[in-house]
Amino acid sequence: MKVPNLRHSIRTLSLSSREKRERIDPPPKRHPPQHCCPRYANKSDTPNGSRNVHVQILESSWSAFSSSARTPAILCLGLGSPSASLNARIQLAFLTETCKRLKVAHDAISIYDPIFTTEDIALLEEELQMRVLPKNRSREREDYILSVPTICFMPHCDIELYDTVLRANWSRDGLSNLFLLGNQLQEYLDNKPTTVLEAVAPCLLRVAPFLENQRLPISDAWPTAFNNISAQYFPSSQSSSIDKLVALWRPHPHEEEGGTGDAVGEGN
Numbered sequence: 001m002k003v004p005n006l007r008h009s010i011r012t013l014s015l016s017s018r019e020k021r022e023r024i025d026p027p028p029k030r031h032p033p034q035h036c037c038p039r040y041a042n043k044s045d046t047p048n049g050s051r052n053v054h055v056q057i058l059e060s061s062w063s064a065f066s067s068s069a070r071t072p073a074i075l076c077l078g079l080g081s082p083s084a085s086l087n088a089r090i091q092l093a094f095l096t097e098t099c100k101r102l103k104v105a106h107d108a109i110s111i112y113d114p115i116f117t118t119e120d121i122a123l124l125e126e127e128l129q130m131r132v133l134p135k136n137r138s139r140e141r142e143d144y145i146l147s148v149p150t151i152c153f154m155p156h157c158d159i160e161l162y163d164t165v166l167r168a169n170w171s172r173d174g175l176s177n178l179f180l181l182g183n184q185l186q187e188y189l190d191n192k193p194t195t196v197l198e199a200v201a202p203c204l205l206r207v208a209p210f211l212e213n214q215r216l217p218i219s220d221a222w223p224t225a226f227n228n229i230s231a232q233y234f235p236s237s238q239s240s241s242i243d244k245l246v247a248l249w250r251p252h253p254h255e256e257e258g259g260t261g262d263a264v265g266e267g268n
C-alpha cells in the first residue's frame with residue numbers, strides 16, 4: 001500500500017493560499033528563446049518531413065527577389081513578447097535561423113513591439129545584439145523607410161500596421177526594397193469590402209494585386225506561429241507597375257508625418 005508522505009501533507013496544509021495556488025498552478029515559465037528554440041531548427045515538422053522548410057522557402061524567395069543575392073536588412077514588427085508567448089519565441093527562433101542562413105548580422109535587425117517587457121528587451125539587445133527601436137518615437141513611420149532591400153518580418157500584424165509600412169515606402173525605391181514576410185495581403189482584398197480597405201488600408205489595397213507571393217506551409221508542430229504567412233514582393237516584371245502606382249496616386253499624409261529620422265539600412 002502506498003503511504004502518503006506526511007511531511008509533504010503537513011507542509012502543504014500550512015502553506016498560504018497564494019503558495020498553494022502556485023504549487024497547483026505554477027506561474028508560466030519564462031523561457032528565453034534560445035532555450036526552447038533549438039527544436040525549431042532541428043525538427044522535421046511538415047507533413048512531407050522536409051526540414052526547415054520555412055527557412056528554405058524564405059531563402060529561395062529572397063534570391064528570386066534580390067537578383068544580386070545581397071544580404072538583407074531586417075525590420076521585425078509585431079513579434080509579440082518572447083518571454084510570454086510561445087508563438088513569439090518560435091518566430092524569434094525562425095528569425096535567428098534565417099539570419100544564420102542568409103548571413104545577416106543581428107545588428108542589421110531593427111525590431112519593435114510595444115508589448116516588449118524589460119526582460120524581452122534585455123534578451124533582444126544584450127544577448128541577441130538586435131537593435132530594439134525605442135518606444136516613444138514621435139515619428140514612428142520614419143523608422144520604416146526602407147533604404148536597402150529589407151525583409152519586413154511582420155507575423156500576424158494588424159492590417160493598419162502593414163499599411164503604415166507601405167505608406168512609409170510609397171516611392172519607387174521604397175516599394176522595390178520591400179520584401180514582406182507577413183500575412184498574405186491578397187486575403188484582405190478577398191475578405192473585406194473595398195470601401196473598408198480604402199478607409200483603413202489604402203496602400204495595401206493598391207499594392208496587394210501586384211505582389212508575388214509564396215506561402216509558408218502550416219507547421220504541424222506550431223500551427224499558430226506560421227499560419228497565413230507568405231513571402232511577398234514586387235517581382236522585377238512589375239517594376240513598371242510600381243512606377244504607375246506611385247505616379248498616379250499618393251496616400252493622404254497623416255497629421256503627424258514629417259521630419260527626418262533613421263531609416264532601415266542606414267548605418268548598417
Ligand SMILES: C[S@@+](CC[C@H](N)C(=O)[O-])C[C@H]1O[C@@H](n2cnc3c(N)ncnc32)[C@H](O)[C@@H]1O
Nearest residue numbers: 077078079080087112113114115155156157158
Ligand atoms: C496579433 S499580434 C501577433 C503576435 C505574434 N507575432 C503572433 O503571431 O502570435 C500583433 C502584435 O503587433 C504588435 N503591435 C501593435 N502595434 C505595433 C506597432 N506599432 N509596431 C510594432 N508592433 C505592434 C502587438 O503588440 C502584438 O504583439
